[in-house]
Amino acid sequence: MGLATETFFLDPDAAGTLQARIQAMVAQGILSGRFRPGERMPSSRALARHLGVSRMTVTLAYTDLVADDYLIARGRSGYFVSDTAPQPSGHVPAPREDRVDWQHALQPIPVPAPRVERPADWRRYRFPFIYGQTDPTLFDHANWRLCALRTLGQRDFEAMTADHYERDDPRLVDFIARHSLPRRGILAGEDEILVTMGAQNALWLTAQVLLGPDRHALIEDPAYPPLREILHQSGARVRPVPVDAQGLPVEDLPLADVAFVTPSHHCPTSATLPLARRRALLDHAARHDMLVVEDDYEFEMSFLGPPAPALKSLDRDGRVIHVGSFSKSLFPGLRLGYLVGSKPFIDAARALRSTTLRHPPGQIQRTAAYFLELGHYDALIKRMGRAYRRRREVMDAAVAHHGLDVAGRGSFGGSSLWMRAPGLDAAALAADLRDRSVLIEPGAPFFAEPAQGRETYRLAYSSIPEDRIAEGVARIAAAIDARRHGP
Structure with a gap:
């Protein structure tokens, strides 16, 4: 070169x-x-x-x-x-003197909340019980490649290369409106849908549009850690509400301007909000003029039974804003999601989005649209569902065999179990297990007060082969026993 x-x-x-x-x-x-x-x-x-x-x-x-x-x-x-040239010494030349007073120049930036960390080289671990990563043995590489090649063709040159300003790919929006949303019982027009760079970007846009220093927001506890950061950065007053085995309790819910919820598959406990609670939440929102933001992640992984109806499908007065994503069902690096809400809200979110990125890349939108339109997405979901069902059965059997404490499991499916190790520090347990080539996710970062989640951890089965689950769970059980009783 x-x-x-x-x-x-x-x-x-x-x-x-x-x-x-x-x-x-x-x-x-x-x-x-x-x-x-x-x-x-x-x-x-x-x-x-x-x-x-x-x-x-x-x-x-x-x-x-x-x-x-x-x-x-x-x-x-x-x-x-030269191949025998002197080797780099590792010494980095001293930078030029920086004379900018950055403490004065920068706006205050909130201290990042604890995050769910995983090693960058997690694939080299033999027993990776980590969440949200792609299993290359399940993904449809061939058809995704064909859809990408089709997007690169002359026929789609305009869709791939043009600056569409604030507009999204019409083929992708059409599929979301006519196929994805009706499966959740949601009917929406094209002007009520906005494509985003994943669910996290959708949540950020929503918080920026709806919240500010004079607003109050409710969030489940535990909850998705980046959401907590997003809400605090908005300047709003954030009120965590502890969840129970059925998700968010609606009785005596504090007053707020906006509530952020995961009713179909609570993050991270996997609890599903019962229909009665969903209706009660909407009634509460109507009585107190509150908006509800529904993160409907992972509804596709409902291999144990049909998913509960989306909260947005029960909404009769436009109070629910629906967040969807293809990142979990396709692959996280795709960073493609969508917002569904009343036109005034979508208009405001679209205007805000245009000030930062205009729209997600046209090539990615059109490739995903073809993958969805041609039926490859549905076939992939079915294949993943079958594989996850088998892995879940093996996981349940192994956990029961070793007497591990399950704190929550999705009644419709999902890709993880929420666990508890009473009396133990799950972060220390995770450190022990890394030396045994086992990865688990400590639960403390999900809590507003991390100490409350000290004993919890998450076991995901989306990234680990079925034939390694039993041995991996056995190693977890052995590490817990060693922590309690010594080696």
Whole structure:
């Protein structure tokens, strides 16, 4: 690979002749690791033209660098970084002095809340009970590739490349309106749908549009950690409401302007809000002029029974804002979701979105639209449902066999179990298990007061092969026993 001439600049403040400065520039690039062994240098003619010096000056500099073994000359091919050039020392040159008072220049930024962390190399662990990652053995690589190639064709050139300003891909919006939403009992027009960069982006847009320092927001406790950060950053007064085995309790619910809920599949306990509570929540919202934001994630993973009706499907006066996402059902890196709400709300969210990213990339929207339209998405969901059902059965059997304490499990499906290890610190347990090639997710980050979740953890089965689940659960049980009774 050739190094571009545009990456070479002479420091106007450097001392020495032009030849010496060129030598120093190249040597520094090699010693810093920017220029790597085998990479081809620009020709002496091209570099001389770029730097505004004579070709002879560059040639002499290259000759000295060859003598010092920084470069090697290869016949008529040119000059290359030598395979035996001095290695980068790891020393990073001191940056220029920063004289900006950043404490004064920056607006106050909230301290990030605790997050659910996982190793970047989680796939090398043999027993990864982690949530929300893609299983490559289940994903439809071939048809996704075909849909992507179709999007790259001349017929879809405009949809892929044009700046559509605030508008979304009409094919994707049409599919969401005519297929995705009716499955949840929701009827919405195209002007009531906004495509987002995943559910988290949808929640951020919603909070920015609806909340401010003079507003009050309710959030479930425990809850999705980034949502708690989003609400605090909005400046609103946030009130956590502890959930029970059936999700959010509606009796004596505090007054608020907006409530953020996960009724179909509570995050992270997997509890499903009963129909009676859903109706009671809507009645409460109507009486007290409250809006409700429904995060309907993972409803597709309902392999144990049909999913409960979406809260938005029961809404008769436009109080519910519905958040959907393809990130869990397709792959998290897709970052594609949507908002559904009354037109005035969608107009405001669309206007806010346009100030930051205009719209999600056209290529991604059109590829997803084809994948959905051609039936590949439905086939994928069925395949995942069958696999998750089998994994869930193995997980339930293993957990029961070892007597582990289940704190919550989705009655319709899902991809995880919410667990408890009474008397133990789940974070310390997770650290022990990493040494045994087992990954679990401690539950403390999900709680407004992390200490309340000290004994909880989540076991997901979306990323672990079925034949490894039993042994992985056995290792968890052994680690719990060792923590309680010693090795």
